[in-house]
Amino acid sequence: MKNIVILISGGGSNMAAIVKTARQEHWERRLGARVAAVVSNKADAKGLVFAREQGIATEVLDHKQFPSREAFDAELAMVIDRHDPALVVLAGFMRILTPGFVAHYAGRLVNIHPSLLPAFTGLHTHQRAIDAGCKFAGCTVHQVTAELDVGPIVEQAVVPVLPGDTAELLAARVLTQEHLIYPRAVARLLSH
Numbered sequence: 005m006k007n008i009v010i011l012i013s014g015g016g017s018n019m020a021a022i023v024k025t026a027r028q029e030h031w032e033r034r035l036g037a038r039v040a041a042v043v044s045n046k047a048d049a050k051g052l053v054f055a056r057e058q059g060i061a062t063e064v065l066d067h068k069q070f071p072s073r074e075a076f077d078a079e080l081a082m083v084i085d086r087h088d089p090a091l092v093v094l095a096g097f098m099r100i101l102t103p104g105f106v107a108h109y110a111g112r113l114v115n116i117h118p119s120l121l122p123a124f125t126g127l128h129t130h131q132r133a134i135d136a137g138c139k140f141a142g143c144t145v146h147q148v149t150a151e152l153d154v155g156p157i158v159e160q161a162v163v164p165v166l167p168g169d170t171a172e173l174l175a176a177r178v179l180t181q182e183h184l185i186y187p188r189a190v191a192r193l194l195s196h
């Protein structure tokens with residue numbers, strides 16, 4: 005069985021979309037893959053509730069309890085590796101990862117970013133797209149490399165930026181597309 009470990013920090017709607025798609029599309033039977041664990045750096049991440057309800061193992065590792073980024077990432081890798089992951093999926097995991105962590109998961113670490121990369125790496129992507137006068141925005145699933153929000157693109161989806169859009173309205177429009185492309189990208193990566 006190919007184990008998927010999903011890392012979240014908050015709502016976990018992308019994680020939930022992957023879990024639901026895995027069930028609907030019978031990933032266990034068709035891909036020999038399953039969501040084995042959901043890991044959060046925040047104990048109050050809402051997504052943990054959903055994961056527990058689904059009977060998925062959950063783990064919390066509070067980055068504030070660690071003296072350095074390296075120490076947190078080393079423990080995080082230990083927690084993840086207990087689940088023998090074929091793929092580690094960053095789904096709204098709001099931590100910058102150390103080069104050592106990224107290297108450890110080379111080729112099996114993916115992220116979703118709420119912009120059409122390489123445009124708008126980093127934070128506040130929707131407001132920045134609006135401020136730049138973009139007519140289109142979107143989201144990107146990419147392989148994770150040492151540099152933040154850079155790395156080979158796996159999937160993208162495009163949405164229009166509409167007159168009068170706020171960052172919240174645009175984020176919601178983009179998020180519906182994230183929920184479509186992330187499960188699709190994960191399935192594709194696991195079927196190789």
Ligand code: GAR
Pocket residue numbers: 012013014015016017018019095096097098116117118126143179182
């Ligand atoms: C998503 O929009 C995701 O693209 C973004 O955080 C949100 C998480 O939502 N990720 C980043 O900004 C990464 N830098 P979710 O917790 O409901 O999946």
